[in-house]
Amino acid sequence: MTRLTNARLADGRRVDIGISEGRIASIDSACAASGAGAPTIDLEGALLVPGFVDGHVHLDKTLLGLPFQPHRPGDSIAERIARERELRRELSSPVGERAKRLIDQIVPLGTTALRSHVDIDPEVGLSGLHALLRLRETTRAVDIQLVAFPQSGIMISPDVADLLDAAIGEGADLVGGLDPAGIDNDVEGHLGVIFRIAERHGVGLDIHLHDPGPLGCWELRQIAARTLAAGLVGRVAVSHAFALGAVDDGEFGRTAEALARAEVAIMTNGPGPVPMPPVRRLVAAGVRVFAGSDNIRDAWSPLGDGDMLARAMLIAYRQDFRADADLELAFDLTTRASAGALGLENDGIRVGAIADLVAMPAGSIAEAVAARPRRSLVMKRGRVVARDGVLLERGVDA
């Protein structure tokens, strides 16, 4: 039993929280209850929120820990994939080491769970997956979900279909996909392969989709239809889905309706230079939207830092969110909604919930998004893993 005293909840209540066996055991008005003898942490009125869930990272791609690597430009996604493969061959630091650096950076920022895509291609095969599976075994500070991600396409590099299937067999949690039209130029073929693998293993999917406008929306409706047909309702996500931000009302409505019916969730990182899915309109249409960092100092972008509170701000900034309710929605994308999309339990501060918790000096969720204060405490399943921006515990070193 541990007690967190003087916590401020999002609804304004001041409470003491009892934690036992990694879960929230009690929530009492501050100072009302006694947990005589239990170790106590006084939060001094800090805002207590659920741990952040980063719905989209690439643990294997990060260059953290290496000297700063200048970006190597490419004009198309295909060119950028080629540039990344060049860079990858030159790196002195292995996947596991770089991924560990990333985790050490984001745990003190309050991330307690994440979904990472991991490249599967003919060149690296399953080696990235193996490295991340090993890292996952020794990591306690953050839950890790792994998506087998065909970064170099499937139909244009045929071995990949078998590799994806093997990846799921070896422990990847979901099947990934990538621009069935834009990269593979074969929507039927690409979706056929990944849905078959998902069905065979009974796992979900998370598909990267950058294809624009009406093409991207048509692919979204294909994905929704296959989700229904495969009985995977609620277990499929599409990451990016820029197309939803650049079509007319009719096209948007048709697509949002199809996504809502198949419970296909949409991940956004609030992209800078391209259209982004309109968050309020999607939520109003019944579509689950959740948030992720995407690139954190990697071959695709040097800019990300993995701070999900800053990501909520960025999404708010791009969506013209200013009112408290809007800032709360942006925050929700990084916590409750992303936990839901990942099928995790840590979805709020209630008795029985997993004690993945973050405290920070702020009077409200809206103020937290606006000010982005340092996280004073990060707790993973009832263990304090970081304080005041300093990592205390990642897990057991391999």
Next chain:
Amino acid sequence: MTRLTNARLADGRRVDIGISEGRIASIDSACAASGAGAPTIDLEGALLVPGFVDGHVHLDKTLLGLPFQPHRPGDSIAERIARERELRRELSSPVGERAKRLIDQIVPLGTTALRSHVDIDPEVGLSGLHALLRLRETTRAVDIQLVAFPQSGIMISPDVADLLDAAIGEGADLVGGLDPAGIDNDVEGHLGVIFRIAERHGVGLDIHLHDPGPLGCWELRQIAARTLAAGLVGRVAVSHAFALGAVDDGEFGRTAEALARAEVAIMTNGPGPVPMPPVRRLVAAGVRVFAGSDNIRDAWSPLGDGDMLARAMLIAYRQDFRADADLELAFDLTTRASAGALGLENDGIRVGAIADLVAMPAGSIAEAVAARPRRSLVMKRGRVVARDGVLLERGVDA
């Protein structure tokens, strides 16, 4: 004489810098020179850059220091102006106090000069200006330039023309303007008034322009033409100019050419939800682009924090800048280019330059924009005003 030793310059050189009478007196290879007896600060290889110049803030609008104020939404700029005036009447903290809080926040972030607009309208008259003029007198850590800003329009509230004229007489540095079409519905009248005041007093202009598309571009060309006619070449800026991000190539080309010829500078804060001026294309066309924070926790937006390095990141993010040269351009907008637009001398690290300097742990400008590390040292005219994020000196308290 003060010495900064072991500084890393943007070009990679390791140097020792001698500072005397507020200026850079010497730049020598690290450890080559002796400044025997002079007070020495060892920068330990930190990157040394010119102080940030925030080209657009609203010192009088910030709500910093007050409890977090929920945003009051408005559907149009006119409605938001009305909401702001309501809020302003209820505030318990005066302009000078809130502005001081903002300065105390941004000096440790490395801002050593700023341009602030200050509301002039029939309700507040010149009271905001007077408060900021008093604050300027007692502030040493940051240079303050003031723009007399007709936030409530000119032609629709006729007293304002005389108030703007009086504001310049009492110490404002530039004449402001606001959406001659969108707010005043009188481009000829609005521009006529502000250019006449500028000419009469021999001062420059900085005009807010949110008007969209071809209308905004037409107004930009009107401003450029009047700039030439008034002999104010190089002394006029337009803030925001969203229109430049949402017109066809012909319209863009005509407008950029007119701006370049009249040396009208464009200020951008890398806005989130609206089109933004395309930075590379404008620079290629010979137009000076510079950066500012705009709203920092005020009635217009709760999100800004005044960190110009984060602003450079945001501009890079919106403009799809990833390569080192692009990140350097974004950084340049916040330092050299904004100093130039404001007519300031502190435009680089060279012998004779004003010693407005910032040090931070980074290997290069690109890495600094990507990582946004804490500023380890901030120097204003040779005096250390902040270290490791902590303000040491704002100036003399009034």
